[in-house]
Amino acid sequence: MSDADVQPGRAKRFVILLGWVSLFADLCYEGMRSAIGPYLALMGASATAVGVVAGTGEAIGYALRYVSGALADRTGRYWTLAIIGYSTNLIAVPLLALAGSWPMVAALVGLERLGKAIRSPAKATLTSFAASDVGAGKAFAISEAMDQVGGLLGPLVVAGVLAWRGETLEGFAWAFVILGVPAMITIAVLLRARHLYPDPRSLDKSDQSDQGELGMSYRLYLVGVALIAIGLADWPLLSYHLQKEGVLSTQWLPVAYAAAMGFDGVAAIAAGTAFDRRRAKGRNPGAVVALFVLAGAGYAPLILSSDASSPFLAIAGIAMWALTLAATESVGKALIATIVPRGERGRAYGLYYLVWG
Template identity: 75%
Template sequence: MTDPATTPRARARHFVILLGWVSLFADLCYEGMRGAIGGYLAVLGASATAVGAVAGTGEAIGYGLRYASGALADRTRRYWALTIAGYATNLVAVPLLALAGSWPMVAVLVGLERLGKAIRSPAKSTLTSFAAADLGAGKAFAINEAMDQIGGLAGPLLVAAVLVWRGETASGYAWAFCLLAIPAAGAITVLLRARRLYPDPRSLESTPPSDSATALGPRYRLYLVGVALVAIGLADWPLLAYHLKHAGVLTDRWLPVAYAGAMAIDGVAALAAGHLFDRSRRRGHTGAGIVALFVLAGAAYGPLVLASDAATPLLAIAGVALWSITRSATESIGKALIAAIVGRDQRGRAYGLYYLVWGIAWWAGSLLLGALYDRDRTIAAAVAAGALVAGGAVVALSARARSEI
């Protein structure tokens, strides 16, 4: 977090690393909270239905409002204000969980935190995209994803350490939530420094957007169809963890370790994906083929993980690794592709719509795969693989679509 250099590429790199630190601190706070919410609700006496309602409502808020916030970012161009306001909710909502005496109050505060995510995500992705011209869109978003995963690993470990120290009681959780205010404050501090150093982040984009990348045309819309299919096929971790436990592959104590390993693979894969994406862009392509490649590479995760049992743990390991590779593409170069095909004046709206489509499709896919798993896990695995193959194919085809309306 030093002062920026003077060359355009160095300035872009410094800007992206500052935003990466913001992601690291913020995810440390959020993932720490997320990992503790289930246990905290149990301590407060909530039912399984209440736990599901809290999680589902929070995610619905987090994804459902992103298109509106993205459109607001484009219209006002107040990217910094929206990003700072969104991250500031962490500093308010997470420590207040320590004072929540009932699960409805927890639901309100989780919803507030997710509202902040909805406000900041399109604006922050747009900020990152401004550094793409000189640094490379793939590298810019890959750095952000890698640092994000570091925070995502550290947060649950911090909360676990606090609960070991203070006990798995309401008081112990209160201590954890209060301590998570420290990384939340760190995210705001770094963000304010970035705004001071780069008050007009649009100036980082030294290469003017081309005329062919100024609207949400057929190429972008076809890409969203592929994104929806990928989201349907990419199961959320809880379903994989449920299978690993009930099939006797892993015990409870090893599930967090498996998740940490998956996130580590995600971070490394994101950096590799970013490099390949930028190399494809330098050769004159959109980069959609690289996104499709990483999606297709992980298409076999479902058949491998859901076929595993106590006698075949290597299948589970391979499947989780493939799941992480595909996930890395959606979290890094999947966003970088938007910077490549959409002009900067509409990127807030483009990112907002991207997040909205992803959230709805992911929610629907989670319900579908869970229901199919209860009936026949072989069918669930086949549907997951088929959706990813279809999604990868559509993403690849989007490169051939016209970019204009």
């Protein structure tokens, strides 16, 4: 009899523990992300430079995930890859305080994104091992909701530091140093999780085989993911537009991003619950993903047409943007856990992230 059978609820505790990892990591990362656009603007970077930094960072973060996912499946060292990946937050984010130019900022953002590439497929696969017990939708919704609590707190921390130290290079430097604290907590919680769950695969009660193929259902799903990704802009570019058009001041941009992350977390719980209910009734749970994506499809016209006289258009657009994120970051990942064999999930999540990027 497995440990999961002996200790009912063990899988749920595992998911929540990984949720704490996500919370503190995203407190660090999303705090940094909310500040990068204005930080680059203060350094004299152009809109093109902001786009290049954001795009290059995301390209690094997504392009290497297939490799790290395949490596995770081949070696089974999910914990090792997760710890290495999360450790880069502890290095890259505080060092932004010492960056003297926007190219140096770009290099550090790239380093942080490299860590994201290493850890993301392993982390998603670890969560998927508990999906058969907790429910795939619920497992990834809990992860996403706690992730977004961190996403909510991080920008608020940055906003508070900027209000305290001023919207200057020194103020941003203070913010980046302070964000190193949750990065340290992330590593501590992750090490504790590894100690308590050295073999998380024992939590998986599904009858899926360890090996198999990424079938047609998965491939068709990736086509849909690619179409969604094409239409979803990155936050630094959106925040740059909002600042330059005078829609929101620099101090309020992190608050707007925090609100979007909070809305994302609430929407993820609703989506995850609906996903599991549809699946329990034998219906196609992928319809939940499609519904949320369609609900958020009109974000771009609202944000890009907003100016100082119409901030509410931007607010509505940001909320719709968050709906799409909720679909892709929670039930989008949950769907993979239900259609991909256990031993191929690292590769499946890595390819998912690659297509998304």
